Amino acid sequence: MKGVGAARPVLKWAGGKSKLVESICALLPKKVDTYFEPFVGGAAVFFALAKQKRFRRAVLSDRNPELVNVYQALQSDVDGVITALRRLRYDEESYYCLRDKKPRTAVQRAARTIYLNKTGYNGLYRVNRSGQFNVPFGRHTNPTICDEPNLRLVAECLKGVTLVDNDFESICQRAQAGDAVYLDPPYMPMSDTAYFTSYDKHPFGLEEHQRLAQVFSDLADRKVLAVLSNSDTPETQTLYRGWSIKRLQVPRAINSRASNRGPVSELLVLNRRARGARIGGAVLES
Ligand SMILES: C[S@@+](CC[C@H](N)C(=O)[O-])C[C@H]1O[C@@H](n2cnc3c(N)ncnc32)[C@H](O)[C@@H]1O
Secondary structure (H helix, E strand, O other), X not given: OOOOOOOOOOOOOOOOOHHHHHHHHHHOOOOEEEEEEOOOOOOXXXXXXXXXXXXXXXXXXXXXXXXXXXXXXXXXXXXXXXHHHHOOOOOHHHHHHHHOOOOOOHHHHHHHHHHHHHHEHHHOOOEOOOOOEOOOEOOOOOOOXXXXXXXXXXXXXXXXXXXXXXXXXXXXXXXXXXXEEEEOOXXXXXXXXXXXXXXOOOOOOHHHHHHHHHHHHHHHHOOOEXXXXXXXXXXXXXXXXXXXXXXXXXXXXXXXXXXXOOOEEEEEEEEEEOOOOXXXXXXXXX
């Protein structure tokens, strides 16, 4: 992989892992045959592992087809995406005009998604019940809509990578002994009122978390190492009881309520049984 050194996430994504990358990478093996990231989002962990040349092959997937299309278009026609982005203007009218469009080509769709992510409110991805992107215009100071050097590094990084738009379970079934998987699902809510399920039109509720915990355990049976991120709640503690757990204190996004400021605890779970587990020199809590 030539020139993957400094590739950074193209998209700002809710739950992006840029600040936790080191802790996550420390739990993954030094050399991985095929690396799987089935909830890829902004792909911060993939870019960090690519920089360190930690895997031979990679499979990135997500159930958001517009997100996966961005990576596919950058992989197959980065010049086309750059040209399309250069034509777009940053003002409110242009934003709403493009938000209402349904481009037909993969390249135009990718440019639209990148543009809306850079210029919409807080980089959010949110759709209404009929699947229409509905994030309002964001007031940014001179946003970089087309970061050409980084787009080219990302395209280089994605060469040969398998990109799939699918549910996590079918992707995990492809993994074999010697492979590794990083799972970063939409988090279990910290409270009943905090259910954040607006990544796409399918909510990721308790049943989905139970299905994921089963997949996590099945991977261990097949000798596939898996690391999973989630919030630290009574439900996640129950779902992952018995596995090796590392707790991280993570700064919270700015909150207007003083009681909701300050760090919050998150779980990093490794699918190795708790006692005696040691991977990549990381200190495991249990
Ligand atoms: C927390 S985000 C991932 C953040 C990402 N790791 C990053 O660094 O930006 C969760 C992702 O899971 C995806 N998702 C939700 N349900 C899914 C499912 N059933 N299968 C696969 N992906 C899913 C969402 O589209 C979203 O991109």
